[in-house]
Amino acid sequence: MTREEKKRLYELVQNPPPGSKIEAAKKDGVDLTLNLRRLRLTPTERSQEMDNALELVRELQRAWAQINR
Amino acid sequence: MTAVKTNYRAALKALADGGVNFVVIGAYAAVLQGSAQITQDLDICYERTSANMKRLAASLAPYHPRLRGAPDGVPFVLDEHALAQGMSFTLETDLGDIDLIGELSALGPFSQIVHDAVRLPLFDGACLVAGLDTLIRSKRAAGRPKDLRALPELEALKELHESEQKDKKNR
Numbered sequence: 001m002t003r004e005e006k007k008r009l010y011e012l013v014q015n016p017p018p019g020s021k022i023e024a025a026k027k028d029g030v031d032l033t034l035n036l037r038r039l040r041l042t043p044t045e046r047s048q049e050m051d052n053a054l055e056l057v058r059e060l061q062r063a064w065a066q067i068n069r
Numbered sequence: 070m071t072a073v074k075t076n077y078r079a080a081l082k083a084l085a086d087g088g089v090n091f092v093v094i095g096a097y098a099a100v101l102q103g104s105a106q107i108t109q110d111l112d113i114c115y116e117r118t119s120a121n122m123k124r125l126a127a128s129l130a131p132y133h134p135r136l137r138g139a140p141d142g143v144p145f146v147l148d149e150h151a152l153a154q155g156m157s158f159t160l161e162t163d164l165g166d167i168d169l170i171g172e173l174s175a176l177g178p179f180s181q182i183v184h185d186a187v188r189l190p191l192f193d194g195a196c197l198v199a200g201l202d203t204l205i206r207s208k209r210a211a212g213r214p215k216d217l218r219a220l221p222e223l224e225a226l227k228e229l230h231e232s233e234q235k236d237k238k239n240r
Binding site for chain 2: 002005012013025026030032034035037038039042043044
């Protein structure tokens with residue numbers, strides 16, 4: 001993604017057109033800056049991030065289970 | 070029970086390398102397209118031909134697929150015969166939880182899901198992934214609270230993708 005594309009998408013999220021789905025999502029509490037960051041990654045990088053995040057969740061679940069054993 | 074180290078990239082690579090005809094669906098498909106959700110499983114829609122089910126079973130075999138949540142001792146071998154007996158399987162594997170779905174009534178037959186899928190570059194190859202339109206349609210059709218909660222993000226993501234594509238065309 002070029003610098004210009006990044007800038008345009010950022011502006012779109014900051015000032016979404018009235019009636020757009022982007023505006024609706026923001027009103028719904030969706031943090032679209034998270035999506036902007038992920039859109040800058042390749043699908044492989046997104047997959048890696050997901051696996052890493054999930055691994056952290058699982059670690060926390062295991063730790064929680066141990067505490068409560 | 071042993072802790073599993075999740076590696077869905079390895080699972081997708083194993084399926085692709087094994088020549089399996091499949092489409093990534095569900096939340097993982099959304100993640101690959103920029104969703105910020107965290108999902109605990111990998112959903113795969115697979116072609117239900119005998120040859121493909123054989124390839125699917127062979128690709129997952131090294132990762133010891135077993136029925137998720139089933140009591141110890143329940144006999145199960147994932148092979149083409151087992152796949153032919155059912156439509157959907159919720160599995161636990163050494164790479165994480167994988168759901169195999171043979172048919173999604175809301176989206177039509179596998180050929181339609183393939184037709185609507187997008188090919189994304191992943192690892193050294195490519196992978197078919199249900200497009201955002203398809204994911205939105207399936208969430209609407211499912212209509213459960215958890216599906217409906219995912220809709221605003223998916224719809225916004227679709228607009229962001231469209232804007233990105235427009236930019237690329239105008240360049």
